[in-house]
Amino acid sequence: MASLEEDYDFVTEACGSKSVIKQAKDIEKKLRDVLGENEKLKCLNERKEDQLKQLSTRLEEKDRELEERVIQLKVKYEEVMNKDKELEQLRGTVDSHLQTVKSKECEIKELKETKASVETTLIKLTT
Structure with missing residues:
Protein backbone atom coordinates (compact mmCIF):
# COMPACT_ATOMS: atom_id res chain seq x y z
CA MET A 1 0.00 0.00 0.00
CA ALA A 2 2.81 2.34 0.70
CA SER A 3 3.84 1.86 -2.81
CA LEU A 4 0.44 3.03 -4.08
CA GLU A 5 0.63 6.15 -1.95
CA GLU A 6 4.08 6.87 -3.32
CA ASP A 7 2.82 6.34 -6.85
CA TYR A 8 -0.14 8.61 -6.13
CA ASP A 9 2.14 11.32 -4.70
CA PHE A 10 4.45 11.02 -7.70
CA VAL A 11 1.56 11.36 -10.17
CA THR A 12 0.12 14.30 -8.21
CA GLU A 13 3.53 15.95 -8.16
CA ALA A 14 4.05 15.31 -11.85
CA CYS A 15 0.65 16.74 -12.70
CA GLY A 16 1.32 19.65 -10.38
CA SER A 17 4.69 20.24 -12.06
CA LYS A 18 3.09 20.32 -15.46
CA SER A 19 0.59 22.81 -14.15
CA VAL A 20 3.38 24.91 -12.62
CA ILE A 21 5.37 24.73 -15.86
CA LYS A 22 2.29 25.78 -17.82
CA GLN A 23 1.68 28.62 -15.38
CA ALA A 24 5.33 29.65 -15.64
CA LYS A 25 5.10 29.66 -19.44
CA ASP A 26 1.87 31.67 -19.26
CA ILE A 27 3.52 34.13 -16.88
CA GLU A 28 6.57 34.34 -19.17
CA LYS A 29 4.30 35.04 -22.16
CA LYS A 30 2.39 37.70 -20.24
CA LEU A 31 5.68 39.22 -19.11
CA ARG A 32 6.92 39.36 -22.71
CA ASP A 33 3.62 40.94 -23.77
CA VAL A 34 3.88 43.50 -20.98
CA LEU A 35 7.52 44.22 -21.86
CA GLY A 36 6.53 44.64 -25.51
CA GLU A 37 3.73 47.02 -24.54
CA ASN A 38 6.13 48.82 -22.24
CA GLU A 39 8.57 49.28 -25.13
CA LYS A 40 5.75 50.59 -27.32
CA LEU A 41 4.76 52.99 -24.55
CA LYS A 42 8.37 54.14 -24.22
CA CYS A 43 8.50 54.84 -27.97
CA LEU A 44 5.16 56.64 -27.80
CA ASN A 45 6.37 58.65 -24.81
CA GLU A 46 9.56 59.62 -26.66
CA ARG A 47 7.52 60.77 -29.67
CA LYS A 83 0.33 113.35 -33.94
CA ASP A 84 -2.81 113.84 -31.84
CA LYS A 85 -0.98 116.40 -29.69
CA GLU A 86 0.23 118.17 -32.82
CA LEU A 87 -3.34 118.25 -34.15
CA GLU A 88 -4.60 119.73 -30.88
CA GLN A 89 -1.92 122.41 -31.06
CA LEU A 90 -2.84 123.14 -34.68
CA ARG A 91 -6.53 123.34 -33.75
CA GLY A 92 -5.60 125.82 -31.03
CA THR A 93 -3.58 127.85 -33.51
CA VAL A 94 -6.40 127.78 -36.08
CA ASP A 95 -8.97 128.78 -33.44
CA SER A 96 -6.73 131.63 -32.31
CA HIS A 97 -6.24 132.73 -35.92
CA LEU A 98 -10.00 132.62 -36.55
CA GLN A 99 -10.60 134.78 -33.48
CA THR A 100 -7.99 137.24 -34.71
CA VAL A 101 -9.63 137.34 -38.16
CA LYS A 102 -13.07 137.93 -36.60
CA SER A 103 -11.63 140.65 -34.39
CA LYS A 104 -9.99 142.33 -37.40
CA GLU A 105 -13.25 142.06 -39.36
CA CYS A 106 -15.07 143.80 -36.50
CA GLU A 107 -12.40 146.51 -36.44
CA ILE A 108 -12.71 146.97 -40.21
CA LYS A 109 -16.49 147.19 -39.91
CA GLU A 110 -16.16 149.79 -37.12
CA LEU A 111 -13.66 151.76 -39.21
CA LYS A 112 -16.03 151.69 -42.21
CA GLU A 113 -18.86 152.89 -39.99
CA THR A 114 -16.64 155.64 -38.59
CA LYS A 115 -15.58 156.62 -42.12
CA ALA A 116 -19.21 156.75 -43.26
CA SER A 117 -20.09 158.85 -40.22
CA VAL A 118 -17.19 161.21 -40.87
CA GLU A 119 -18.17 161.52 -44.55
CA THR A 120 -21.76 162.24 -43.58
CA THR A 121 -20.63 164.87 -41.11
CA LEU A 122 -18.34 166.45 -43.73
CA ILE A 123 -21.14 166.59 -46.26
CA LYS A 124 -23.39 168.29 -43.73
CA LEU A 125 -20.70 170.76 -42.85
CA THR A 126 -19.92 171.64 -46.42
CA THR A 127 -23.48 172.22 -47.40
Missing part, protein backbone atom coordinates in the same frame (compact mmCIF):
# COMPACT_ATOMS: atom_id res chain seq x y z
CA LYS A 48 5.22 62.75 -27.41
CA GLU A 49 8.24 64.34 -25.69
CA ASP A 50 9.66 65.28 -29.09
CA GLN A 51 6.31 66.76 -30.11
CA LEU A 52 6.15 68.64 -26.82
CA LYS A 53 9.65 70.04 -27.38
CA GLN A 54 8.69 71.13 -30.90
CA LEU A 55 5.49 72.74 -29.68
CA SER A 56 7.36 74.41 -26.85
CA THR A 57 9.90 75.80 -29.32
CA ARG A 58 7.10 77.05 -31.59
CA LEU A 59 5.35 78.61 -28.61
CA GLU A 60 8.55 80.41 -27.60
CA GLU A 61 8.98 81.69 -31.17
CA LYS A 62 5.38 82.90 -31.27
CA ASP A 63 5.85 84.53 -27.87
CA ARG A 64 8.93 86.39 -29.15
CA GLU A 65 7.01 87.45 -32.27
CA LEU A 66 4.18 88.67 -30.07
CA GLU A 67 6.59 90.64 -27.88
CA GLU A 68 8.11 92.25 -30.98
CA ARG A 69 4.63 93.08 -32.28
CA VAL A 70 3.67 94.61 -28.93
CA ILE A 71 6.79 96.79 -29.04
CA GLN A 72 5.94 97.86 -32.60
CA LEU A 73 2.39 98.67 -31.57
CA LYS A 74 3.64 100.71 -28.60
CA VAL A 75 5.87 102.71 -30.94
CA LYS A 76 2.95 103.25 -33.34
CA TYR A 77 0.72 104.25 -30.42
CA GLU A 78 3.28 106.82 -29.27
CA GLU A 79 3.50 108.17 -32.82
CA VAL A 80 -0.29 108.46 -33.01
CA MET A 81 -0.42 110.18 -29.61
CA ASN A 82 2.27 112.65 -30.73
Whole structure:
Protein backbone atom coordinates (compact mmCIF):
# COMPACT_ATOMS: atom_id res chain seq x y z
CA MET A 1 0.00 0.00 0.00
CA ALA A 2 2.81 2.34 0.70
CA SER A 3 3.84 1.86 -2.81
CA LEU A 4 0.44 3.03 -4.08
CA GLU A 5 0.63 6.15 -1.95
CA GLU A 6 4.08 6.87 -3.32
CA ASP A 7 2.82 6.34 -6.85
CA TYR A 8 -0.14 8.61 -6.13
CA ASP A 9 2.14 11.32 -4.70
CA PHE A 10 4.45 11.02 -7.70
CA VAL A 11 1.56 11.36 -10.17
CA THR A 12 0.12 14.30 -8.21
CA GLU A 13 3.53 15.95 -8.16
CA ALA A 14 4.05 15.31 -11.85
CA CYS A 15 0.65 16.74 -12.70
CA GLY A 16 1.32 19.65 -10.38
CA SER A 17 4.69 20.24 -12.06
CA LYS A 18 3.09 20.32 -15.46
CA SER A 19 0.59 22.81 -14.15
CA VAL A 20 3.38 24.91 -12.62
CA ILE A 21 5.37 24.73 -15.86
CA LYS A 22 2.29 25.78 -17.82
CA GLN A 23 1.68 28.62 -15.38
CA ALA A 24 5.33 29.65 -15.64
CA LYS A 25 5.10 29.66 -19.44
CA ASP A 26 1.87 31.67 -19.26
CA ILE A 27 3.52 34.13 -16.88
CA GLU A 28 6.57 34.34 -19.17
CA LYS A 29 4.30 35.04 -22.16
CA LYS A 30 2.39 37.70 -20.24
CA LEU A 31 5.68 39.22 -19.11
CA ARG A 32 6.92 39.36 -22.71
CA ASP A 33 3.62 40.94 -23.77
CA VAL A 34 3.88 43.50 -20.98
CA LEU A 35 7.52 44.22 -21.86
CA GLY A 36 6.53 44.64 -25.51
CA GLU A 37 3.73 47.02 -24.54
CA ASN A 38 6.13 48.82 -22.24
CA GLU A 39 8.57 49.28 -25.13
CA LYS A 40 5.75 50.59 -27.32
CA LEU A 41 4.76 52.99 -24.55
CA LYS A 42 8.37 54.14 -24.22
CA CYS A 43 8.50 54.84 -27.97
CA LEU A 44 5.16 56.64 -27.80
CA ASN A 45 6.37 58.65 -24.81
CA GLU A 46 9.56 59.62 -26.66
CA ARG A 47 7.52 60.77 -29.67
CA LYS A 48 5.22 62.75 -27.41
CA GLU A 49 8.24 64.34 -25.69
CA ASP A 50 9.66 65.28 -29.09
CA GLN A 51 6.31 66.76 -30.11
CA LEU A 52 6.15 68.64 -26.82
CA LYS A 53 9.65 70.04 -27.38
CA GLN A 54 8.69 71.13 -30.90
CA LEU A 55 5.49 72.74 -29.68
CA SER A 56 7.36 74.41 -26.85
CA THR A 57 9.90 75.80 -29.32
CA ARG A 58 7.10 77.05 -31.59
CA LEU A 59 5.35 78.61 -28.61
CA GLU A 60 8.55 80.41 -27.60
CA GLU A 61 8.98 81.69 -31.17
CA LYS A 62 5.38 82.90 -31.27
CA ASP A 63 5.85 84.53 -27.87
CA ARG A 64 8.93 86.39 -29.15
CA GLU A 65 7.01 87.45 -32.27
CA LEU A 66 4.18 88.67 -30.07
CA GLU A 67 6.59 90.64 -27.88
CA GLU A 68 8.11 92.25 -30.98
CA ARG A 69 4.63 93.08 -32.28
CA VAL A 70 3.67 94.61 -28.93
CA ILE A 71 6.79 96.79 -29.04
CA GLN A 72 5.94 97.86 -32.60
CA LEU A 73 2.39 98.67 -31.57
CA LYS A 74 3.64 100.71 -28.60
CA VAL A 75 5.87 102.71 -30.94
CA LYS A 76 2.95 103.25 -33.34
CA TYR A 77 0.72 104.25 -30.42
CA GLU A 78 3.28 106.82 -29.27
CA GLU A 79 3.50 108.17 -32.82
CA VAL A 80 -0.29 108.46 -33.01
CA MET A 81 -0.42 110.18 -29.61
CA ASN A 82 2.27 112.65 -30.73
CA LYS A 83 0.33 113.35 -33.94
CA ASP A 84 -2.81 113.84 -31.84
CA LYS A 85 -0.98 116.40 -29.69
CA GLU A 86 0.23 118.17 -32.82
CA LEU A 87 -3.34 118.25 -34.15
CA GLU A 88 -4.60 119.73 -30.88
CA GLN A 89 -1.92 122.41 -31.06
CA LEU A 90 -2.84 123.14 -34.68
CA ARG A 91 -6.53 123.34 -33.75
CA GLY A 92 -5.60 125.82 -31.03
CA THR A 93 -3.58 127.85 -33.51
CA VAL A 94 -6.40 127.78 -36.08
CA ASP A 95 -8.97 128.78 -33.44
CA SER A 96 -6.73 131.63 -32.31
CA HIS A 97 -6.24 132.73 -35.92
CA LEU A 98 -10.00 132.62 -36.55
CA GLN A 99 -10.60 134.78 -33.48
CA THR A 100 -7.99 137.24 -34.71
CA VAL A 101 -9.63 137.34 -38.16
CA LYS A 102 -13.07 137.93 -36.60
CA SER A 103 -11.63 140.65 -34.39
CA LYS A 104 -9.99 142.33 -37.40
CA GLU A 105 -13.25 142.06 -39.36
CA CYS A 106 -15.07 143.80 -36.50
CA GLU A 107 -12.40 146.51 -36.44
CA ILE A 108 -12.71 146.97 -40.21
CA LYS A 109 -16.49 147.19 -39.91
CA GLU A 110 -16.16 149.79 -37.12
CA LEU A 111 -13.66 151.76 -39.21
CA LYS A 112 -16.03 151.69 -42.21
CA GLU A 113 -18.86 152.89 -39.99
CA THR A 114 -16.64 155.64 -38.59
CA LYS A 115 -15.58 156.62 -42.12
CA ALA A 116 -19.21 156.75 -43.26
CA SER A 117 -20.09 158.85 -40.22
CA VAL A 118 -17.19 161.21 -40.87
CA GLU A 119 -18.17 161.52 -44.55
CA THR A 120 -21.76 162.24 -43.58
CA THR A 121 -20.63 164.87 -41.11
CA LEU A 122 -18.34 166.45 -43.73
CA ILE A 123 -21.14 166.59 -46.26
CA LYS A 124 -23.39 168.29 -43.73
CA LEU A 125 -20.70 170.76 -42.85
CA THR A 126 -19.92 171.64 -46.42
CA THR A 127 -23.48 172.22 -47.40
